[in-house]
Amino acid sequence: MSKxxxxxxxxxxxxxxxxxxxxxxTALTSGALxxxxxxxxxxxxxxxGGAKPTEGKVKLEMPEIAENGATVPVxxxxxxxxxxxxxxxxxxxxxxxxxxxxxxxxxxxxxxGKAWVSTRMRLAQTQEVWALAKMSDGSFRIAKTNVKxxxxxxGG
Amino acid sequence: xxKARVKVPKKAKKGEIITIKTLIKHxxxxxxxxxxxxxxxxxxxxxxxxxxxxxxxxxxxEWDTGISANPYTAFTxxxxxxxxxxxxxxxDAGQTYTxxxxxxxx
Numbered sequence: 001m002s003k004x005x006x007x008x009x010x011x012x013x014x015x016x017x018x019x020x021x022x023x024x025x026t027a028l029t030s031g032a033l034x035x036x037x038x039x040x041x042x043x044x045x046x047x048x049g050g051a052k053p054t055e056g057k058v059k060l061e062m063p064e065i066a067e068n069g070a071t072v073p074v075x076x077x078x079x080x081x082x083x084x085x086x087x088x089x090x091x092x093x094x095x096x097x098x099x100x101x102x103x104x105x106x107x108x109x110x111x112x113g114k115a116w117v118s119t120r121m122r123l124a125q126t127q128e129v130w131a132l133a134k135m136s137d138g139s140f141r142i143a144k145t146n147v148k149x150x151x152x153x154x155g156g
Numbered sequence: 157x158x159k160a161r162v163k164v165p166k167k168a169k170k171g172e173i174i175t176i177k178t179l180i181k182h183x184x185x186x187x188x189x190x191x192x193x194x195x196x197x198x199x200x201x202x203x204x205x206x207x208x209x210x211x212x213x214x215x216x217x218e219w220d221t222g223i224s225a226n227p228y229t230a231f232t233x234x235x236x237x238x239x240x241x242x243x244x245x246x247x248d249a250g251q252t253y254t255x256x257x258x259x260x261x262x
Contacts, residue, residue: 071224082234095222103222106231111214113173113234120224 040096044132047092053132053140058091060131060143069123069149078115078133078141082108088115089134097127123149157182157251162243164257168235176207177230180245180253184225202227204246210239237261 044053061075080088087110093103106117115133123129126148133141163177180202187199205217205227215231227245238261245253 093222098222100221102220104220105218106229107216107218109214111209111212111234111236112232114232116232118228118230120228122222122224 040094040101040130043094043101044130047132047134048140051138051140053142055142058131058133058141058143060129060145062129062145062147064146065148065150066123067150069125071120072123072147072149073118074121074129075118076106076116076131076133076143080115080135082110082113082115084110085136087112087136089136091115091117091134092132093121094130094132095121095123095127096130098122098124123147125149158245158253160243160245160253160255162241162255162257164241164259166258167260167262170236170261171234173232173234174259175230175232176241177228178205178207178243178255179226179228181226182245182247184221184223184227186221198248200248202245202247204244205229206244207231207233208242208244209233210237211242235259235261 057079059075059077059079061077062072066072074093076091076093078088078091080086082088088108090105090107092105094101095103103121104119108115121129126146128144128146131143133143135141158181160178160180162179165174168174182202183200184202185197185200188197189195190197199221201219201221201223203219205219206213207215214233217229219227233241238259241257241259243255247253
């Protein structure tokens with residue numbers, strides 16, 4: 001019971017703390033949107049060193065609708081043999097419309113056995129989440145998925 | 157804060173890929189301001205997580221504020237021998253939290 005309450009408060013603080021997110025929720029201006037998109041794209045470019053990631057081989061599983069943006073389950077799996085010569089080095093989660101677009105990086109080794117991770121993340125608002133995989137041959141793969149975040153009954 | 161729970165199978169076959177589940181109690185506090193006093197609240201999140209087997213890291217993670225409070229992470233490991241897992245979480249306040257588990261290979 002108390003745990004649920006903390007999460008609700010947490011969510012509200014999250015929205016308040018991110019002025020940009022609130023602004024986008026109340027008045028979706030194309031300017032603000034472009035700025036956020038640029039940041040995520042800039043981050044992507046930084047991570048790939050300018051290389052263009054291709055789609056496929058990465059599976060990003062998230063709920064279509066997340067009732068509580070404070071804790072949204074996310075599962076990522078990358079199709080890779082995970083041998084010493086050919087493996088997935090890392091996956092990075094990017095949330096373009098979060099106040100901090102960089103969410104996390106998970107670094108694998110061939111000992112991982114599978115390039116698979118399951119975690120829980122925060123989403124400030126409805127958005128498309130990205131999962132970028134770096135392969136041992138230096139190539140990049142990407143998967144994107146849309147998650148709708150519904151605002152709780154107590155406003156927001 | 158810092159209370160960790162890990163779920164590791166007790167036994168495995170050589171070469172088997174097992175799933176490990178970890179959970180740690182942590183606020184994952186973003187930098188913000190106190191609503192009543194307006195005083196700034198410092199960021200305190202777990203920024204690094206590491207999973208080791210017999211002393212060798214096989215999974216490392218770098219987290220930012222987008223990871224939920226009480227971080228949950230599940231991942232896999234290919235088991236080649238009996239041994240000990242060590243899981244390490246580090247936060248902005250300089251705290252290090254660890255958890256251990258053993259696995260026997262039949």
